[in-house]
Structure formats: structure tokens, C-alpha cells
Amino acid sequence: MSKIFCIGRNKTGTTSLEKAFKDLNYKVGNQRDAEKLLINYIEHDFESIVNYCNTAEVFQDVPFSWPDTYKHIDKAFPGSKFILTERDSSEQWYNSITKFHSKKFADGKRIPTKKDLINATYIFKGQPWLVHKHIYGITDENTYDKEIMIRNYEKHNAEVKEYFKDRPDDLLVINISQKDAFKKFCEFLKIESPPYNDFPWENKTSDIGANKNSKIIKLKRKLKRLKEKIQ
Template sequence: MSLKNRLVEFKRRLQVYNKPKIFGIGANKTGTTSLKAAMDDLGFIVGDQRKGELLLEDWAHRDFSNIIKLCRQGQFFQDVPFSLPNTYVILDNTFPNSKFILTVRDSAEQWYNSITKFHGKKWGKDGQIPTKEDLVNADYIFKGRAWRANRLIFDTPENQPYQKDRLLSFYNNYNDNVKYYFRTRPDDLLVLNVGEKGAYKKLCDFLKVESKRKEFPWKNKTINK
């Protein structure tokens, strides 16, 4: 790393030193991109999402050392691997006094429709739900990464990578486990449906910040679709 890059990194770490961490732990396609935009707009130092995505294999092997290291470079993090099972438990123990935001949809059915529609547009043939072949040939980060992610995250048959019942169970179980884990600590977890009226104020109240905005700065909006 060059001296200039080292100075940039040092200044960044100095900015977040001793500041509490905030983690968006909602499953992908629950308004996480809009939450990220809101956190950036509110002045929080948002971590590098792509660096997080590259740590999927670390998460799969339950090696959280690099994930923890990444967390020292920012204040707010979301998406993979922060949206995956077990991560929030490790982060909660590693970074005391952190805040967690569990973004949710109106229902598991709505989430399923959103994630399959989104992935269909990215990787499916004619917008259809992607098959194994589609995912294997998808060029995202690297060829086949979409298939690898599907295998590591979802317990679905290879010939039905988006089997509905399995994905609905994944979504419901994950959310239930998060809420159960924080059941005695309501001040540390915010369950947030960004599509609901008043959601932005709810976020600001939870973070104890003020904003002139009234609504979320929408990104990738599919909340009502």
C-alpha cells in the first residue's frame, strides 16, 4: 500500500475510532440499499459493501477475523455477510454497544417475490427465476459467484435454487432468530419496514439523530412491487 493510501486509511480509521457500530442485518431485498443511502445521508461513515461481499467464503467457514477487520474501517455496514445468519452474534460480542437494524418486508411472500424478480432481471432468461445454469454462467464479481452464493446461503435443491418453501423458511427463521436473540434488549435492535409510513422518523429516533428529510432517499425501490 502506498504512503498516500496509508494516510487515507489512517484518517478513515481515526474518524470511526471509538464510535459505536451500526449494522443493517436485514436480508437482501428488504430495503437495505435505501437504508444504506439514508445512513450515508445522515453522515454515518458507510463501510465498503463490495469488500464485505468478497468475504462470503469467510462467513461460510465461520471465520470472522477478516469481517471484524473490515468493521474497523467504517461505522455502518449492511448486505453480505452482515445480512447472514450468525454474523450479528459475533459482531454483538466483538463490538459492545453496537446498534442493529433488521429491515423486513410486509411478508415473507413479498420478500420472495422481490428477490426472485430482482435476480431474474439480473441473471434469468427473459426475466424468469434463474436456474442453476443461469447462476453458474452469471458474471457477478466473478463467473459462477451467484451460484456459489446461492449454495452457501440457501438450503435448496440444485435443480430448484429458488424453491419457494425453502426460501420462505429461510426468511422467517432468520428474522425470528434475530428478534429472539435481542428479545431482552429492545434498545439495541430496530425492526424496520422502510416501506411503512413514518419509517424514516423511526430510524432517526432509534439513532438519536435529526434530519430535515421526512422519507427515505429511495434506492432500488421495489418495496411495493
């Protein structure tokens, strides 16, 4: 059975993609269950990840945003579609992920330390540190080494594009902040009559502008409810 996999790195708009798919009535995989597959990924147990993919139609974020996962699920689900999301620059991506992790794993004013990540209880204690160690290859105190992380981000994007270079119908590469991104998204998936014209921004950090159309939709719904109360 063909499926859709969003394989862009975290903080490239994957949560906004998830919101769009849900609004379009696709069944999206449970993200918390997917995040529990970290140990399976580390141990190269891709069979468990493939089995998880039988639970829905669309999947995003980890472990699908990590190196090589897309190769295994591509073989397991021939005919599936893949979406690689990117930011305006590698620098922008790095600033976004460090800002997000600062709020999530530290005090919001500094980049998390190795100790912060080891003691973090997201999913299970130490999970964030294992991600840095096994996904980014960072093992020392400089947990957010800019050069290492950017190189890892760029390497992932380049490898995805190389893997699908002869299959343009199977891979969509987009920056969801660009004006024509949602149009490309709909054309790629052959979606007709979408509920809005641009991606709804979700889980944004301060460097990402809010989506105006999403705000307009919410305002219209609010006005509608007010009119119903008046009548």
C-alpha cells in the same frame, strides 16, 4: 467502538438504509469489499469479517444479512446498534428477490436456473450459486424453491428477534415502507434535523412505491439550479 449494522435480508430496503446513512454523513462500509467475504463466511472465518468492520461506521447487506454474522460482530463491537428490516410479508420478499435476480442473472423474464447462477460473473464466477448453496441450503435445480427460501427468510428474522429480545435499545425492527419508519429510525439513533421525512427508496423493484419526498427534494434542487442559470 460502537457501530451500526443493518442485518435485514437483501431486498428488504437495505440499499435505502445505505442511502439514508450516507445522506446523514455516516461513513458506510464499501459494499463490494464486503461481498468478497463470502468464502470467509462459508469457512466460518468471522475474524476477517470483524476486521473489515474497522473500515467504517455503518454496514449493510451481505455478509451482515446472513445467519449468525450479527452474533459475532455483536461480541466484537459491544454497544453497537442493529437494524432488522422486513417486508410486508414473506411472499412480498420472495417476489422481490426473484424479480431482482431475474433481471440480474437471467433475461428478466424468468427465474435464473442453476446454470445461470453457476455461470454468473458477479464478484467472481459462480458466486450467486454459492450463496444459494450455503445461505439457503439449495443444491438442486430448483434454485429458487419458494418454500425453502421463505423458511430461511423467516428463520433469520425470528432468530435475530430472539437474540435481542432482552435488549430493545440495541435492535430496531422496521418496515421502511411504513409511514412512521423513518421517525422510528431517527429516534433509535437519536438523529436530529434529518434532511427528509421518509426513507429515500433506492434499488427498488416494481413492487415498491417510489418515495415522494425523495422526488420532491430532487425537483427542488433542479428548480434551484434553473433559477441560478436565469439570474
